[in-house]
Amino acid sequence: MVTIPYAVMILAVYLLLIPVVHSSEMLPLNRLWILCGVLLAQTIVYGFIRRRTYIKICVGFAQTTKKARISMGEHLRTLSMGFFSKRDAGDLSTVLLRDYTEMENLASGLIPQVSVILVRLIISIIVLSAFDWRMVLAVILTIPMSLPFAIISYKRIGKISDKLLKAQQEAASRILEYVGGIQTLKAFNQAGEHFRILKETFLNQSKHSKRMELAAAPIGMIGRFVLNCGIGIVMLCGVWLLTGGDMSPFYYIVFLLLSLNIYEPIMTVFAFIADYARTNGSAQRIYILNNEKPLLEPKNSLPISDTEIIFKDVSFSYGDKEVLHNISFSIPPKGLTALVGPSGSGKSTIVKLVARFWDVDKGEIIIGDVPVTKIKNDDLLSKISMVFQDVYLFNDTIESNIRMGNSSAAMDEVVEVAKKAACHQFISALPQGYNTLVGEGGSTLSGGEKQRISIARALLKNAPIVLLDEATASLDPENEILIQQAISALVENKTVIVIAHRLQSIRNAQQIIVLDNGGIREKGSHDTLLKKGGMYAHLWEEQSRAGSWRLMDSIVN
Known part of the structure; x- marks a missing residue:
């Protein structure tokens, strides 16, 4: 469905070139009007399908995320208190809120878009192969040349993502600590000092966020530059074939139009790599938390006869x-x-x-x-x-x-x-x-x-x-x-x-x-314990003495 506009565009160019190639023939306006009708019908049908698909995808993934969070909550309920004593509240809240949201965004946005992009890419290459295989090689030449930059950025983003997450968890924990203990902090005149610590955690989070954006630079700049060079290569190769009489002008125009349909989606996929790298870390944290071993429970619970x-x-x-x-x-x-x-x-x-x-x-x-x-x-x-x-x-x-x-x-x-x-x-x-x-x-x-x-x-x-x-x-x-x-x-x-x-x-x-x-x-x-004169008797004597002291102190005052 998404490739129909490009097919209509190619046919329209072909019809427009008919009077140029054959001067005796008239411009086929009726066919052009038909193509306009096809394009209009495609726009209406695509808009309707896209709307329904978008709603289903959003609702479906939202429901899936909700069920996953509930399942995680049930799983946390089965873990021992020893687990919670080792994990920070900010850490767990980050997994339940941020990481699941990242996964939902990936599933509902990234995966469908990448799927459409890959389909468009494959169809475009197949169509172009039917015209001239040499031009197809010129089109795809720069694609593998740009992949190393994507791989480097993916690895860098993955490493920085872990550091950024720790900074975010630290900030979340500090916020909870500062807000929850503000009364104690003010009482001991420590509110300013702890706010300084809180501010430092925000600055640390900001530093890692900036590093995350800089890690994507090879994709956004060098990778895009290499792919843009592909358009120039296609143009040069086409001119060379035209000069030798091995290609018609119509085929040349077709390659120029469809090459854009290939490079732009790839640039979009490269831009998604940063999101995928961050989401990959979220998936790992969810996986680790889901694999925490709960307290073992019997399949059938035995009844309790009494409360001894x-x-x-x-x-x-x-x-x-x-x-x-x-x-x-x-x-x-x-x-x-x-x-x-x-x-x-x-x-x-x-x-x-x-x-x-x-x-x-x-x-x-x-x-x-x-x-x-x-x-x-x-x-x-x-x-x-x-x-x-x-x-x-x-x-x-x-x-x-x-x-x-x-x-x-x-x-x-x-x-x-x-x-x-x-x-x-x-x-x-x-x-x-x-x-x-x-x-x-x-x-x-x-x-x-x-x-x-x-x-x-x-x-x-x-x-x-x-x-x-x-x-x-x-x-x-x-x-x-x-x-x-x-x-x-x-x-x-x-x-x-x-x-x-x-x-x-x-x-x-x-x-x-x-x-x-x-x-x-x-x-x-x-x-019985008092008669033994042991530890309990000693504690009792100390508390009795302390109680008498408090009573005498209150009488004096």
């Missing part, structure tokens, strides 16, 4: 550093077990291993007589409610953030768990109450408010196992008492594991496990 949790000779490492050393213990069902110990002793790691954020290096974790590796991740997490030390709320209403625990819960249930989590009062005082937007990450709320909302979310889920990682760390004493009451209500029917630095808050725990340097130092109830 057993750690059997478990060892676990972050990279080369082992943080849990061959530990064994059991957590009885429907009770409160507290994990205490100094920072870095392995408390948070144990909680996350229960939820199978990672797989253990050695040993086994069993829940209800079933190893966690025999339970599908979705089935396992449906049995667990979690409250992390670092709370994240989504940029949505307070109600929606609480409803993450149970999207089908009635509003009365949402309010009830909010009351238990000691956050109903401050929510009600907000202008829009439960419909108040909390901002990205809950930026409009204080640390204690965010943590109480996350506790309400966990309460609403009503899972049989509750994991509380420093759940009361950001609460004042008054609200902490209310939270402890809510946790006490859970103990009757649920298995609760809580990490707490304030030993006063876990005095009534059914079991207290004292960790130190990745191992279990002591285990028992509060009274």
